[in-house]
Amino acid sequence: MNLLLEIVLKNGLLLDAVGVIGLGLLGLAAIKLARRDQSWGGTMMSVGAIALLLARLYLLVSPHIIDDSILHMIGPIGISLTIAVPPLLLTLGLAGIVWGLWGHERWLSEESL
């Protein structure tokens, strides 16, 4: 395999770090928007960004910490939660960010009128 592809893909750390940094910036900026402008879009966007960050961190960490003993400890409901919650967080996070961005855009255009 090509060396560059190997660095980028095999451990995936570089690109994941890029994505996590972007999401973190998005969350911080949304919180600042919400505090400075009192626009509800910023709050919604920060909630969405935090949900996406949580799901992504879980997906990054889970292969290293989840093993049979933990699965045995949390039981069937916990196992189904580990399957169900990350996609739910990803979906809701994306919806929150898009909704928040829409709200902020509407707030801005009302402000500029």
Place this chain on the structure above:
Amino acid sequence: MMQIPPLPLASIEAVRPVFLIIMGIFLMVIAWRLSKIATGWAARMIVAGALLLGFGYAIVMPLYEAGVIERYAPGRTHYHGTAATALAWQAVKLLSMNCGWLFFGLGVALHAKLLSAPAPRRATNPSTFVSNESAA
């Protein structure tokens, strides 16, 4: 040639891909409208990020969910297609999603003036400084 499995639109299995497509398109449209209000590099970064994310969410992710593109896993040896194709799509997905979030986050951060330095503090009472100097 890979057979595309039949996937009726808006059935329970197709809700998430349809949702992702709608969100991706909506994100691009809102970013375009926001770019008319925001100015300069913030607008450019937001639009660039939204285009990458829209490509990722509206095209690549639904293709993954529909099973048209095979998932790449490092230890996996058996693919229906070729391993190189799966690897290439994995690269496309990782690049578009992660760089999309980075650009979008940077754009919104610039828009919120998160990265700019705070306004320099004004000297509150310059007259004392002047009088001291004249006394010396």
